[in-house]
Amino acid sequence: DAMVIQNPRYQVTQFGKPVTLSCSQTLNHNVMYWYQQKSSQAPKLLFHYYDKDFNNEADTPDNFQSRRPNTSFCFLDIRSPGLGDAAMYLCATSEGQGNQPQHFGDGTRLSIL
Amino acid sequence: QKEVEQDPGPLSVPEGAIVSLNCTYSNSAFQYFMWYRQYSRKGPELLMYTYSSGNKEDGRFTAQVDKSSKYISLFIRDSQPSDSATYLCAMTSDSSYKLIFGSGTRLLVRP
Numbered sequence: 001d002a003m004v005i006q007n008p009r010y011q012v013t014q015f016g017k018p019v020t021l022s023c024s025q026t027l028n029h030n031v032m033y034w035y036q037q038k039s040s041q042a043p044k045l046l047f048h049y050y051d052k053d054f055n056n057e058a059d060t061p062d063n064f065q066s067r068r069p070n071t072s073f074c075f076l077d078i079r080s081p082g083l084g085d086a087a088m089y090l091c092a093t094s095e096g097q098g099n100q101p102q103h104f105g106d107g108t109r110l111s112i113l
Numbered sequence: 114q115k116e117v118e119q120d121p122g123p124l125s126v127p128e129g130a131i132v133s134l135n136c137t138y139s140n141s142a143f144q145y146f147m148w149y150r151q152y153s154r155k156g157p158e159l160l161m162y163t164y165s166s167g168n169k170e171d172g173r174f175t176a177q178v179d180k181s182s183k184y185i186s187l188f189i190r191d192s193q194p195s196d197s198a199t200y201l202c203a204m205t206s207d208s209s210y211k212l213i214f215g216s217g218t219r220l221l222v223r224p
Binding site: 004006031033040041042043045048050055057090094097098099101102103104105106107109 | 121144145147149154155156157158159162164201205206207208209210211212214215216217
């Protein structure tokens with residue numbers, strides 16, 4: 001049974017048109033993460049939430065925002081997608097810090113027209 | 114220099130072979146080491162999770178960590194075509210939420 005669920009699996013949007021990706025979890029984990037993964041590259045952390053506390057990576061573009069309305073759900077908003085934002089977006093969860101492993105969803109592949 | 118180095122491959126082996134996948138790292142603060150398997154168009158799946166130095170075995174998979182050499186390995190015994198995937202090493206420290214990934218090694222097991 002999927003424990004970290006991402007919807008949709010594939011998303012196509014137009015250049016500059018806002019898009020929202022969603023993630024839900026059944027693990028009741030405190031921490032939720034959003035990663036960007038481009039082809040043949042390692043996942044790159046964009047930000048994470050510890051409960052309701054938001055933590056942005058220093059090099060995450062302002063174009064990327066996130067919301068976590070409750071423990072189970074987290075959203076990634078891309079305000080004005082550019083061609084360079086085409087990628088796989090991965091959601092992950094963990095109970096806590098480094099001594100707790102991260103569990104990933106199957107990702108949303110975003111294409112920009 | 115990247116914090117974590119991993120040979121991208123591809124690594125092609127015949128079915129039944131023993132596979133050795135490796136990563137080196139530079140940050141001595143890393144204490145938690147993970148191996149993820151990622152199939153095409155899927156998310157990374159946690160395979161092995163180890164703390165500090167030593168070995169951990171789970172079925173056909175063995176993870177080794179040598180902190181003195183800053184070197185970690187994943188061994189796959191009796192490799193199967195279904196093991197064909199990209200293998201990502203990842204690591205972090207006790208006080209961090211951020212996983213530092215290698216770039217992944219693509220493995221192909223030929224029937």
